[in-house]
Amino acid sequence: MRDYRINESPWVHIETFGFKHGIPETVIGALLVDLRGVSFADPDLQEHLTGRDGTDPDVIEHVMASPGAFASMNRTVGQAKALLDFNSASNFTLRILIGDDDGRTRAVVVGDAVAEILNARGIPAEVEHHHLTPQEDRPMTGTGTEDQTVTTRDAVRAFHRLLKATATVVAAPFHPGALESLSNAAREANVALAAAGLLGLPRHELVALVRQEFPDYDPTGGLGRQKDTD
Structure with a gap:
């Protein structure tokens, strides 16, 4: 089994986005995770969470408490690990694209959580949020x-x-x-x-x-x- 910790650079680059803004361009293949219509609770459907984004602790708690949340994220981590192992000779950086409707809530929470799981398991990962919060806000x-x-x-x-x-x-x-x-x-x-x-x-x-x-x-x-x- 490969030890991914020997490389200081991230092996996995996670990008969160909103489908209504379009899927980020990718030159090579990427693992796409579509959160639309899945079991992750949508904070925007809760009046007290409307307008908050995926960095808000209450939003994080709401999404993480969704039934099957950890099982779903673990599946994504397992798929990522399998792709890395299969392509280990290429030393390539795996891209994971995680999207919800607008890219501000569920995708952000799940993207950060998947990165934490990967890092905790010795696979360096980083996250980029494309549609989180406009700079002026x-x-x-x-x-x-x-x-x-x-x-x-x-x-x-x-x-x-x-x-x-x-x-x-x-x-x-x-x-x-x-x-x-x-x-x-x-x-x-x-x-x-x-x-x-x-x-x-x-x-x-x-x-x-x-x-x-x-x-x-x-x-x-x-x-x-x-x-x-x-």
């Missing part, structure tokens, strides 16, 4: 006051706890209390991120803030070795 942060610095730090730490809770559920979805811990972490992160004006920030930018606060943060499976000083 992103909140302005970092004005430099002490109160805002503390609020931002609290929000980053809350999001860090959400990442750890999500990783626990991904690794052991049937572990007693795992989903409850994820729900609590999602609510806490939602409040903290909203207070800091970070609720609409893309996930990769939030993760970058986490890495600044927790240099030992490791999405590839080293969560248990971190020193959490929250």
